[in-house]
Amino acid sequence: MGKLTFSMGGVHPNDSKYARECAIEELPLPQTVYVSMAQHLGAPAKPLVAPGDKVLVGQVIAEPGGFISAFVHSPVSGTVKAVAPRKDLAGNPVMHVEIAVEGDEWDPAIDRSKELVTAIPDDKAAILDKIKACGVVGLGGATFPTHVKLSPPPGKVAECLILNGTECEPYLTSDHRIMIERPKEIVIGAAIMQKVLGCPCVIGIEENKPEAIASMRAAVAELGYPNMEVKVLKKRYPQGGEKQLIDAVMHRQVKSGGLPIDVGAVVQNVATSLAVYEAVQKNKPLITNVLTVTGNKIPGNLQHNYLFRIGVPLSFVVEQAGGVPDTAAKLISGGPMMGKAISNLDATTVKGSSSVLYLSDEDTRRKPETNCIRCGKCADACPMGLEPFLLNRLYKAGDLDALEANAAQDCIECGCCLYSCPACIPLLDHIRQAKGQVMGVIRARAAAAKAAAEAAKAAAEAKK
Amino acid sequence: MDKKYIVSPNPHIHASVSTTSIMRDVIIALCPALIVSVLAYGWAELLVVAVSVLSCVLLEWAVTKWMMKRPSTVGDLSAVVTGLLLAMNLPSAIPLWIVFIGAFVAICVAKLPFGGIGQNVFNPAITGRVFLLVSFPAQMTNWQPTPGFIPIPDAVSGATPLSALKEAIKSGSTIPEFMSANNYDLASFLWDAGASAGEISAGALLIGFVYLLIRRVVKPWIPICVLGTMALISVIFHGINPDVYTGVQFNLLTGGAMLGALFMATDYVTSPMSTLGGIIYGIGIGLIAMMIRYFGSYPEGMSFAILLMNCTVPLLNMWFHQKKYGRA
Numbered sequence: 001m002g003k004l005t006f007s008m009g010g011v012h013p014n015d016s017k018y019a020r021e022c023a024i025e026e027l028p029l030p031q032t033v034y035v036s037m038a039q040h041l042g043a044p045a046k047p048l049v050a051p052g053d054k055v056l057v058g059q060v061i062a063e064p065g066g067f068i069s070a071f072v073h074s075p076v077s078g079t080v081k082a083v084a085p086r087k088d089l090a091g092n093p094v095m096h097v098e099i100a101v102e103g104d105e106w107d108p109a110i111d112r113s114k115e116l117v118t119a120i121p122d123d124k125a126a127i128l129d130k131i132k133a134c135g136v137v138g139l140g141g142a143t144f145p146t147h148v149k150l151s152p153p154p155g156k157v158a159e160c161l162i163l164n165g166t167e168c169e170p171y172l173t174s175d176h177r178i179m180i181e182r183p184k185e186i187v188i189g190a191a192i193m194q195k196v197l198g199c200p201c202v203i204g205i206e207e208n209k210p211e212a213i214a215s216m217r218a219a220v221a222e223l224g225y226p227n228m229e230v231k232v233l234k235k236r237y238p239q240g241g242e243k244q245l246i247d248a249v250m251h252r253q254v255k256s257g258g259l260p261i262d263v264g265a266v267v268q269n270v271a272t273s274l275a276v277y278e279a280v281q282k283n284k285p286l287i288t289n290v291l292t293v294t295g296n297k298i299p300g301n302l303q304h305n306y307l308f309r310i311g312v313p314l315s316f317v318v319e320q321a322g323g324v325p326d327t328a329a330k331l332i333s334g335g336p337m338m339g340k341a342i343s344n345l346d347a348t349t350v351k352g353s354s355s356v357l358y359l360s361d362e363d364t365r366r367k368p369e370t371n372c373i374r375c376g377k378c379a380d381a382c383p384m385g386l387e388p389f390l391l392n393r394l395y396k397a398g399d400l401d402a403l404e405a406n407a408a409q410d411c412i413e414c415g416c417c418l419y420s421c422p423a424c425i426p427l428l429d430h431i432r433q434a435k436g437q438v439m440g441v442i443r444a445r446a447a448a449a450k451a452a453a454e455a456a457k458a459a460a461e462a463k464k
Numbered sequence: 465m466d467k468k469y470i471v472s473p474n475p476h477i478h479a480s481v482s483t484t485s486i487m488r489d490v491i492i493a494l495c496p497a498l499i500v501s502v503l504a505y506g507w508a509e510l511l512v513v514a515v516s517v518l519s520c521v522l523l524e525w526a527v528t529k530w531m532m533k534r535p536s537t538v539g540d541l542s543a544v545v546t547g548l549l550l551a552m553n554l555p556s557a558i559p560l561w562i563v564f565i566g567a568f569v570a571i572c573v574a575k576l577p578f579g580g581i582g583q584n585v586f587n588p589a590i591t592g593r594v595f596l597l598v599s600f601p602a603q604m605t606n607w608q609p610t611p612g613f614i615p616i617p618d619a620v621s622g623a624t625p626l627s628a629l630k631e632a633i634k635s636g637s638t639i640p641e642f643m644s645a646n647n648y649d650l651a652s653f654l655w656d657a658g659a660s661a662g663e664i665s666a667g668a669l670l671i672g673f674v675y676l677l678i679r680r681v682v683k684p685w686i687p688i689c690v691l692g693t694m695a696l697i698s699v700i701f702h703g704i705n706p707d708v709y710t711g712v713q714f715n716l717l718t719g720g721a722m723l724g725a726l727f728m729a730t731d732y733v734t735s736p737m738s739t740l741g742g743i744i745y746g747i748g749i750g751l752i753a754m755m756i757r758y759f760g761s762y763p764e765g766m767s768f769a770i771l772l773m774n775c776t777v778p779l780l781n782m783w784f785h786q787k788k789y790g791r792a
Contacts, residue, residue: 343469384790389737
């Protein structure tokens with residue numbers, strides 16, 4: 001059988017996975033950690049601690065601030081110093097809990113042994129409760145609360161759990177390393193999620209990670225859970241995009257504005273699966289994750305994969321990793337295609353932190369914009385089948401109706417258009433703006449429709 | 465952070481492709497055909513190419529600098545491509561001042577007034593050529609081959625095969641009579657179509673086009689549709705009456721069909737963005753070119769066909785879009 005891939009668009013950047021051989025090291029503890037209250041998609045968490053409180057590793061320090069939100073736990077033991085706003089990596093103020101580290105005392109409820117727990121619990125509700133209580137969120141980038149994703153709305157049935165091991169972003173190697181070093185835990189995590197959803201599981205890994213494929217295949221065979229299979233995908237960005245992965249594995253497309261569950265798919269990252277394993281089998285909340293420190297043309301001793309406590313400042317990570325190389329012109333949190341530029345190294349790591357990436361001026365400086373030559377490379381590259389050149393023009397013209405008709409709101413912001421544009425036109429910058437405006441129009445329309453319906457209902461009630 | 469770092473939105477890396485790199489690929493792709501034509505037509509051909517390219521580049525540089533007061537765009541090499549394509553559409557014996565006029569029309573009428581690269585509605589090189597064709601018909605179609613570096617097997621002097629044939633049919637002779645009278649051997653057209661530089665070797669043009677396909681600069685749909693349509697129409701009409709209507713080989717290998725289909729119809733700027741639009745555009749070019757060849761008063765229809773279909777591109781772009789993810 002041929003290798004799977006998604007059906008439209010995509011680009012083939014050099015995968016640059018220089019840190020692929022670097023085994024995961026445990027990052028030492030800093031003196032102070034800053035735990036963000038907004039490190040998941042949805043409403044920020046509400047702090048439950050006050051300055052002066054003593055906390056243990058794994059203790060709850062914040063509760064969900066809404067339905068789509070998550071618990072936050074202390075990654076260290078020590079004393080809460082402050083609960084105050086602090087700048088995130090883009091420089092926006094976000095509520096943080098500042099904890100001075102004292103020793104390393106863990107909540108006794110957490111099983112810290114290395115022993116593998118292979119028996120899957122039977123009670124689905126208890127599993128979901130544990131995942132929720134441990135603050136597990138999707139670690140593939142969107143940080144969507146995992147328990148919400150594992151609870152399909154009434155009437156929707158999961159037909160396939162797709163475990164995302166594609167790691168299609170260049171440079172990143174953290175998923176690659178956990179698939180090599182902790183494959184069994186990932187597989188058990190997947191089996192737990194399978195139990196909740198009651199559906200088969202496909203583990204999708206791109207062909208450029210043969211060691212990870214072999215390691216995961218061996219773990220699946222050894223553990224012998226039913227209906228679980230590793231499938232090899234072509235190397236192609238953005239294969240790990242949720243919609244693209246569903247297309248690649250199930251040959252189904254999620255309708256515009258729809259959810260993966262509409263086509264029977266649930267996608268979870270391999271790192272999330274590991275977090276689910278730790279939460280359900282070991283009672284360990286999501287307080288650690290793996291990130292890659294890497295860059296182009298930097299010495300080997302500056303390349304690392306770290307197991308870090310969530311809340312360690314980026315500056316500490318960088319310092320431990322040997323400092324910022326002189327050639328670095330841009331620091332990025334995440335991959336080179338979808339990551340965010342770091343404007344503030346004092347910002348803290350969050351649940352979804354996957355890397356600190358150094359790019360040189362030559363790699364990253366944008367070239368001056370020239371005329372569009374209508375080559376259509378942006379449309380060829382768009383994995384959503386959009387026409388970025390057209391959306392760019394419509395954005396400049398301010399034509400919101402036409403932007404909506406041409407599906408600007410479907411943009412997944414993967415960056416393929418700008419990556420492949422020979423004229424270096426800031427297509428994605430403009431389309432992102434356009435998407436925001438169109439989404440605003442759509443939301444306003446929905447709100448107006450809802451208000452009108454309610455008013456009509458109220459009027460009908462009054463008549464009675 | 466003491467040092468200043470760049471902060472900008474994603475993506476943070478870029479494919480190693482630029483307008484200049486694309487134009488450089490097109491220039492490389494034109495080289496085989498250029499070499500063949502220089503070998504066949506000698507110094508005169510080289511001079512035509514040099515004058516055409518230099519005129520295009522200098523005119524673009526001068527106009528952007530002094531009239532448009534913009535940064536010069538000659539660095540993107542698009543003027544060089546226009547110059548090469550124009551030269552390849554001209555006979556080698558043409559007076560050089562006519563070459564300059566062609567370059568002037570291409571750059572200063574068809575390209576820059578619309579806003580320069582990417583903005584023009586009509587293919588500049590073809591606009592230049594058509595202007596010369598209607599203004600200087602004698603110099604453009606009736607000519608002596610200039611002495612080349614290597615002998616051409618059956619060089620035709622006088623008119624190009626297409627115009628000679630048109631005259632022959634007008635005066636009442638049939639195609640087979642014309643072929644034998646002129647010693648035409650159809651197979652030899654593959655390398656010698658006894659016409660302007662770009663028309664001389666279909667083989668060399670094809671090699672260049674394959675290079676563009678490999679480099680993913682162009683997609684094959686437009687040329688396939690242009691040449692396929694021309695072939696189909698030739699088969700039908702030649703089948704009906706081989707005395708009056710020329711056959712497939714003749715039509716595909718003469719009169720700039722190859723140069724037009726492979727290098728002019730595939731111009732990014734003046735062809736549709738979507739694949740379906742491109743297919744319709746290609747079929748349209750093939751159809752119009754054959755209608756002109758069979759029923760029009762001009763011997764050769766490629767240039768007019770491309771220009772006419774250029775007009776339809778905005779409409780084709782409006783009507784045809786590519787398939788979107790998750791939408792019917």
